[in-house]
Amino acid sequence: MSGQTRAYGGVDGDERRARRRERLIEAGLDLLSSEQGEAALTVRSVCARSGLAARYFYESFGDRTELALAVxxxxxxxxxxxxxxxxxxxxxxxxxxxxxxxxxxxxxxxxxxxxxxxxxxxxxxxxxxxxxxxxxxxxxxxxxxxxxxxxxxxxxxxxxxxxxxxxxxxxxxxxxxxxxxxxxxxxxxxxxxxxxxxxxxxxxxxxxxxxxxx
The missing domain is CATH 1.10.357.10 (Tetracycline Repressor, domain 2)
Incomplete structure (x- = not known):
């Protein structure tokens, strides 16, 4: 299966990654728009808000600044x-x-x-x-x-x-x-x-x- 991504529940790997990225962006928007602004945006807070493990954060973003710009x-x-x-x-x-x-x-x-x-x-x-x-x-x-x-x-x-x-x-x-x-x-x-x-x-x-x- 080289070059292919496995499907779980009818959803392939690329789509799962895209959905995780969307959840991280939504969580980032929640945090960036809070009273604390950018100070509220950390890898830990984004993962807690999105319900995703840190490894999924780094799957899409290099650091919190990269996420902030994506949001x-x-x-x-x-x-x-x-x-x-x-x-x-x-x-x-x-x-x-x-x-x-x-x-x-x-x-x-x-x-x-x-x-x-x-x-x-x-x-x-x-x-x-x-x-x-x-x-x-x-x-x-x-x-x-x-x-x-x-x-x-x-x-x-x-x-x-x-x-x-x-x-x-x-x-x-x-x-x-x-x-x-x-x-x-x-x-x-x-x-x-x-x-x-x-x-x-x-x-x-x-x-x-x-x-x-x-």
Whole structure:
């Protein structure tokens, strides 16, 4: 049986490993989103939370930092994928599609508050996670710029780049304040107001740059 994995209960070895990895990521998300943040994440605590032996931790991850990055990537990837799908499914209307994307982001963090605490908590101070947070910000800037250029049939320039950075950074700050109780808004009004701001900002960035006639 060289090169093959044995099946138990109809589940082969690769699938069992994948399921164990999912359990470790879920346990990591629980711990990282706790009040202690990254300090709560140890191999022992993850194994206790997941109900898996340490050997299964090292089957998927080299150390706790590798797990922390995998958890972060998992959450960001889920939000990016579902948001892109929500935007694509919307009608061909700039405001409707913008609202669909923002509503999905808010829904994801409301449905599972752990995701919001992971993405917007100030407790994550390690250099690897700080770099990942910056990288994820650039990912969402790229997605916003790409959707804008494709929808309006325009090419990018400095103004659009600035607008996407401003929009994504502003949304992150607004959601951080909202999750910490500094903005007293229900989810629907929050999405509506953020949509208005996004549309106004991106519309301004798309204003013709032709010089005025003399």
């Amino acid at each position: 972060y990537d998992h959450v960001v990837g889920e939000i990016a994928t579902t948001t892109a799908a929500a935007v694509a499914a919307g009608p061909r209307d700039a405001r409707a599609r913008t609202r669909a994307g923002l509503a999905n982001i808010v829904r994801v963090i409301v449905d599972d508050p752990r995701r919001g605490r992971l993405l917007f908590s100030t407790a994550f101070l390690s250099a690897p996670l700080a770099r990942r947070r910056l990288e994820s910000g650039q990912l969402f800037c790229g997605l916003l710029a790409g959707h804008t250029k494709a929808f309006f049939g325009v090419v990018g320039d400095g103004r659009l780049d600035l607008a996407t950075q401003f929009a994504v950074g502003g949304l992150a700050q607004a959601l951080t304040a909202w999750l910490h109780g500094h903005l007293e808004l229900d989810p629907e009004p929050l999405v509506d107001h953020c949509t208005d701001l996004f549309v106004a900002l991106m519309s301004q960035a798309l204003v013709s740059r032709e010089p005025p006639e003399r």
